[in-house]
Amino acid sequence: MGLGEKILKALTEINLVNVQIDKSTKISLKQGSISIGDQTITDPELFKKLKTVVVDDVKSNNPKETLPYQIIHEDLLNDYKSFEEISKKNSRSLALLKEVLPTEEIECILVARRVKMAFDENNQDLAKEIFEKQLDKNYPKKGKKILNLIRAGYFDELIIPMIDIFKSQYGKSYPEKFREFYFNLLKFFPTAIFVSNTTTKEILEQEIKKRLKLKTVPLIRIHSMGSENIKKTNEVVEKIRSIAKIDLLDNRFVSSTGIEAQNLEVRIKNNYL
Secondary structure (H helix, E strand, C coil), X not given: CCHHHHHHHHHHHCCCCCCCCCCCCEEEEECCEEEECCEEECCHHHHHHHHHHHXXXXXXXXXXXXXCCEEEEHHHHHHHHHXXXXXXXXXXXXXXXXHHCCHHHHHHHHHHHHHHHHHHCCCHHHHHHHHHHHHHHHCCCCHHXXXXXXXXXXXXXXXXXXXXXXXXXXXHHHHHHHHHHHHHHHHCHHHEEEECCCCCHHHHHHHHHHHHCCCCCCEEEEEEECHHHHHHHHHHHHHHHCCCCEEXXXXXXXXXXXXXXXXXXXXXXXXXX
C-alpha cells in the first residue's frame, strides 16, 4: 500500500474523505499542521494521526528508492532545491547514516550542511538566516555542535568512516553502538578532540592542555583515524603524562577495509595547572 492509499485510509476512518491525492500531490508537515495539496489540517487529533502515517511510511521506505510523494517539511520548503543538491552530493554518507541514526538526526545534519553551503558560497546573510530560523530554532541542543563538526571537516573525515569501523567491530549490534558513540560525542562535545592529517602535534598539545585546565571537565575523548594520526596522538599524550596525572582508556578498531581508528579516553586524576 502506497503512502497516498495509507493517508486516504486514515482519512476514511476519521470521516474526512474530501481530500484528493495523486502522484503529484505535495504533502508538507510543519508544527501543528499537515498540508495535503491545497488543503491544510490543523485539528490536533487528526494531525497526530496523519503525521504518524507519513512518518512511518518515510521510515519504512527503502533509502535507495525515491519516495512516491513529495514530502517536505514546511521550514525547508523554500530551500528545497538546495537540500536536494546536498542529498545528491552526500548520497553515500546519507545512506550510511540512515542505517544508524533516527530521522530527526538526519534532518539536523542536512540543515547544518545547508548552513555550511551558504558559508562556502560566501552568502553570510543566508547562512545566518538558515542557522537562526531552522538549525538553532529546531535543534537548539545539537544544531551548532553538528555544524561545527561539519565545518571543521571532522564529520566527513572521522564520524562517517566510524560507521564502517563499528560495523567491523560489533557486527549486528553496530547501529546501537554507533548511536551510543554519536550521542555521547554530542553530549561531551566540549571535551572531544578530533585528530586529522592537518592537526599538528603542537595544536593537539594545546587543545589537550586547554581542556585539562577546565575544572569541570572530568575526561577528554581524542578521536583519531589512520596509523599516523594515532601515533601522533600517543606521542603527545605521553608527553603530557609527565606533567599531569591521567588515566587512559585506549579503544582501537580496524575496519573491513583496513582503516585503523582510535578513541582514546583521558581521565583527569588531579587538577592540571
